[in-house]
Amino acid sequence: MYEYILAAVCALAGFVVMIRMHKENKIFLPLGIFLILMGGWIFANKMLDGLLSTGWYVWVSRAVLLVVIILLIKVLIDENKKKNIENKEKNELDKK
Numbered sequence: 440m441y442e443y444i445l446a447a448v449c450a451l452a453g454f455v456v457m458i459r460m461h462k463e464n465k466i467f468l469p470l471g472i473f474l475i476l477m478g479g480w481i482f483a484n485k486m487l488d489g490l491l492s493t494g495w496y497v498w499v500s501r502a503v504l505l506v507v508i509i510l511l512i513k514v515l516i517d518e519n520k521k522k523n524i525e526n527k528e529k530n531e532l533d534k535k
Contacts, residue, residue, distance in 0.1 A: 440484040447476030466514045473507050 453474030460467040482490060484491040491497070 442481055446478040446482035446485070449481060450475050451478075453478065464518065466511065466518075470507075470511060477504075 448523060453476075455471075456467050457471030461471065471528040480491065491500070
């Protein structure tokens with residue numbers, strides 16, 4: 440039962456992120472797709488009685504998850520730096 444709920448929450452979160460938040464930042468579109476795929480992976484794992492959680496399949500899912508997390512962190516840090524630079528420039532112009 441838990442796996443079905445987790446798969447549904449992942450897929451629903453992916454749809455919400457893609458539909459609502461992708462206009463703010465383009466990184467949310469691939470993140471939403473990833474969440475939908477992760478929900479599908481969890482659902483398929485449950486349907487196959489845990490076959491995807493054994494053997495080399497689990498290492499593939501962990502590697503993909505790690506890459507996505509690292510890329511997401513990098514993009515968010517770069518965006519935060521850009522916003523900080525823009526805010527500094529705006530504050531300097533306001534002081535003049």
